[in-house]
Amino acid sequence: MKVTVNVDLTPEEARRAMGLPDLTPLHDRYVASLLETMNGQVRPEMLENMMKSWAPMNEAGFAIWRQMFEQATKTGN
Incomplete structure (x- = not known):
C-alpha cells in the first residue's frame, strides 16, 4: 500500500515543526556586517576570494x- 500526505506549510512553520532554531537574527547581523565591510564597493576579486573561502574546492x-x-x-546576445 502506498500513502501520500501533502502538508502545506510556510518555511517558518516547517522550521518550527522540525524543531530547527530561528537563525534570522544571526543572518541579519551577518548581512549587515558584510554590507558594512564592502562599503558599497563590490569588486570581482572580493567575490572570488569570498567564494573560495565558502567551500574547499x-x-x-x-x-x-x-x-x-x-x-x-x-x-x-
Whole structure:
C-alpha cells in the first residue's frame, strides 16, 4: 500500500515543526556586517576570494562556479 500526505506549510512553520532554531537574527547581523565591510564597493576579486573561502574546492571546481556565474549574468546576445 502506498500513502501520500501533502502538508502545506510556510518555511517558518516547517522550521518550527522540525524543531530547527530561528537563525534570522544571526543572518541579519551577518548581512549587515558584510554590507558594512564592502562599503558599497563590490569588486570581482572580493567575490572570488569570498567564494573560495565558502567551500574547499580546487581551481577546477572554482572554474565551474565562474562559468555558471558568467552564463547567468550574460546579456542575451
